[in-house]
Amino acid sequence: MRDGNTGKPQGNLNRIDCPSGVSLGQAAGFARPLARAYPRAVPGALTEVGAKGFTGVGTGRIEAWYPGVQRPNIVSRNVSGLALTQVAGGWRLTGDAAGAYSVEQSR
Numbered sequence: 001m002r003d004g005n006t007g008k009p010q011g012n013l014n015r016i017d018c019p020s021g022v023s024l025g026q027a028a029g030f031a032r033p034l035a036r037a038y039p040r041a042v043p044g045a046l047t048e049v050g051a052k053g054f055t056g057v058g059t060g061r062i063e064a065w066y067p068g069v070q071r072p073n074i075v076s077r078n079v080s081g082l083a084l085t086q087v088a089g090g091w092r093l094t095g096d097a098a099g100a101y102s103v104e105q106s107r
Helices: 028-034
Strands: 014-016 023-026 038-041 045-049 053-057 060-067 073-087 090-106
Antiparallel strands (some): 045 053, 053 090, 060 090
């Protein structure tokens, strides 16, 4: 949508030109961070989340998302039954955490 006073696209995540409806793509400041891996569900409390992984404390099921075609290399601590399943657009990680745990993507 365009602001009638400025003639520039407004600050939406997925910008659309109005009235044509043509996609202008994602706002540059958001596209890269949104393409990173992230935890979807974790037990207990997350203590840190970064571009390469996450840490937490708790016991139970972990689920995380890793975008891309290439299978990610994962290093974990106190996570058993770690599995990566390819899905549309990326990889789903599942596992079972016990106590203080960490999951990190190595290159």
